[in-house]
Amino acid sequence: MATHKLSFSVAVIGLGLCGSASAQQAETAKTHDIVSPPSCTNNKGETVVFIDRNTAAAGPAAGMANRDASGKPIVLRSNFAAAPPAYQSFIDRHECAHHQSGDVDRPHPPRNSPEHLMNEAISDCIAILRLRDEENYDRAAVGKVTAAMRHEMAKIGFPEISISSRISNIDNCYAKYGAPKEFIEGVLKQRGLLQP
């Protein structure tokens, strides 16, 4: 059931973007400066490069972690101007976390499978721990991240349960976990990817 709902939400993205012109203009009017990317090194010690695309803010702010054609680890940043700086910073670190945790070089679990959702929850957790410990995000700053996340996810049709469970995982990580380095090492160890 949940899988169907989520798949449907994703399918709605196209409709959302081609929807009412007035709604799109209202969205486009809200542009923000684009933040500097954080430092990011993957689990093999390679430097990750951040690349901006579609900065006209016509669509949801999003990121994608991958390797380019030459094998260089990259994060593609889409429509970052559409989102406030705190949420841009979160997306950068979430995508970086897919490199830090080794996700990028592991087989892709099926979309919305438990394994996929776990990878997303881990990346969200690493991202908020980095913002807490490296950028001194307090509760109010975390609130800005989750409010923007709620707005972007609702805009592309995610059901409330997906939004609220994602945000409660983030709040839980912020409150309960230690340093991001140790958290990442724990994940890598569990995956047999920890470099000696």
Ligand SMILES: [Zn+2]
């Ligand atoms: Zn992700």
